[in-house]
Amino acid sequence: MTQVIIATCVAAGVTLFTRLVPFLFFRNRPPSPGIAYLQRYIPPMTMVILVAYCLKDVEWHDIARAIPVVVGVVVTAALHFWKRNPLISIFTGTALYMILIRVM
Incomplete structure (x- = not known):
């Protein structure tokens, strides 16, 4: 049971980290034309x-x-x-x- 809890916490942490990284590193830059295209279409x-x-x-x-x-x-x-x-x-x-x- 503890292995399931640990695995769930690790998966949640990794998911949170990968979701936050773009906002932390690219918050002051405008999106590239490719990203702007993807956001639109x-x-x-x-x-x-x-x-x-x-x-x-x-x-x-x-x-x-x-x-x-x-x-x-x-x-x-x-x-x-x-x-x-x-x-x-x-x-x-x-x-x-x-x-x-x-x-x-």
């Missing part, structure tokens, strides 16, 4: 990949199964463009999708 690219992954197994020929997916995606996208808050849009779209698959 990685989040939207990640979301596109996640949406494609989520939609790949949808049975589009079965309307009863496709409607909750389409409604969930449309509501999530609309809320995100309206409120610009990922938490609100993702949680609301997910909750609506879960309600729709139980009701339909």
Whole structure:
């Protein structure tokens, strides 16, 4: 049991250290053009990949199964463009999708 606690503490310490180092060493320098590019484009690219992954197994020929997916995606996208808050849009779209698959 003590080995598990020690290993967990070491892993937590290493993770904390690797997360803090960039902020400590690079706080007074502007980001390089490459890092600025990644900061701008990685989040939207990640979301596109996640949406494609989520939609790949949808049975589009079965309307009863496709409607909750389409409604969930449309509501999530609309809320995100309206409120610009990922938490609100993702949680609301997910909750609506879960309600729709139980009701339909």
